[in-house]
Amino acid sequence: MDRAPGLSVRLKLTLSYAGFLMLAGASLLATVWVYLLRGLPDTAMSSRGLVPIKTIVLHAFAPATAGVLLFLLVFGLLGGWLLAGRMLAPLTRITEATRMAANGSLSHRIELDGRKDEFRELADAFDIMLTRLEAHIAEHQRFAANASHELRTPLAITKTLLDVARTDPARSTHELIGRLHTVNTRAIDLTEALLLLSRADRRSFKREYVDLSLNVEEAIETLLPLAEKHGVTIEASGDITPTVGSRALLLQMTINLLHNAIVHNVAEERIVWVTTSVHPKSVTLTVENTGEQLSAQLVSTLTEPFQRGTERIHHDHAGVGLGLAIVKSIAHAHDGTLTTAPRAGGGLHVTVQLPAATTPPRN
Structure with a gap:
């Protein structure tokens, strides 16, 4: 945005420091003057007659007061300028890092040293943001x-x-x-x-009340012909699992999990277990399947886009390498988590945890 030029923060702080210092000095001198005058008589007798004591003291006190105020002004401006520059130095580094990030350089970090204060909290938060943004852009x-x-x-x-x-x-x-x-x-x-x-x-979807157990039933009905073709038995169990989100996306998530469990099931006795469960603040959907032995390292890559895993057997229905990536994105879009782990007897164990719906929607 184009903005009209204005005073710098350093100059504003300098003027503020000097102004407060002048105000404090003037108040102190005024207090001294008031208490000094209270103890002096208005006039005194001398060889020349009556002498106005307060007037004489005022004439003597005024130049000294002006000198002190001038000194405070110069000292306040100079000291305030140096102090403001020192205090705002971290902000200058943060601004430079922000400009570099705006120009596309995300590898730079501020890394302010010293003890924790407001500027260091801001710098640390900015560094964390840059790290996540750099990783996010690299992933994209x-x-x-x-x-x-x-x-x-x-x-x-x-x-x-x-x-x-x-x-x-x-x-x-x-x-x-x-x-x-x-x-x-x-x-x-x-x-x-x-x-x-x-x-x-x-996250551009309408949120509504969704029962994951009903999604499981619909997904099984949809993929039953594929399961029969591959000789896979599907066993479903669990409770009513209410959550809030997109019915279509959560159904697609369930279908992807079930499809993945069917097409990558190469055990002699091919079984898929689908379970839904309810917890105090969350609901879970668990899908397990028999299959080949998978390493933990391989399983950790399966949710990345287009990562099918070199150790896995490819089938005609193996998909396009986005099945679990889509499941992960849908789970995160619903403020949930996706956990994958190799099954002890071979195959894969996948758990999706989503926030539980506290109350059903109003009709």
Whole structure:
């Protein structure tokens, strides 16, 4: 914003220091003068007759008073300027760091030393903000790079298929259409997943009363054909789990968790356990599945966008690498948490914890 130039804070503080010092000095001198006059008679007898004592004292006291006030003014201005500069030095460093951040340099840190005070609290808070902002931007840059790569892949495959079809007219059109349909479906799924992830991150949704246990029932009904195809048994149990949020997003979160548990289930006896539970201030949705043994290091990367894990077996329905990333974003958008851990017997253990709804909505 363009603002009219004004006095600097340092100059304002200097004038304030000098002004208060002058006021204090004038008050002190006035007090001395009042008490001094109270003990003196108005006149006194001398060889010259009556002499006005108070007038003589006033004439003698006034120049000294003016000198003292002038000294206090100069001392207040000089001392106030130096003191204000010293006090505002941390603010200057914070301002420089802010300007550097505004110009795109997020790696700079203020790192004020010394004991804790208001300026150091401000500097520390600003450093923490810069650290989080730098990490957030780096994460978004990685996400944008990964998304661009993932979106470019189906387009490149489509171009290759069309080039082959153009140079080889005898190639089967049915096979070409089938492969193009598969590639196009993947591109659409990826685009929809990116839009859903963006919507969750912006928190641009209407909040309403949602029962996670009903979402579980709907998700199981939706994915039952896929579970039967993979030979997976789904066991659901739990309580009514009321929370507040977007019904559509929370349903998508449940579907993603259940879908992930089904398609990555490669055990001999394939089972998925879905449980909902209620706590004093929160509700939880837990999804466990049998499967291959997963390391803790691998599990810690599964919620990152496009991280499917090199140790995991890929399937036709393995998704686009955004399933758990979307779950994490939806949980955070609802002020909740997502916890993942390898299951002792193989497979994955996922828990989503959300704030509990205190009272049901009014009709």
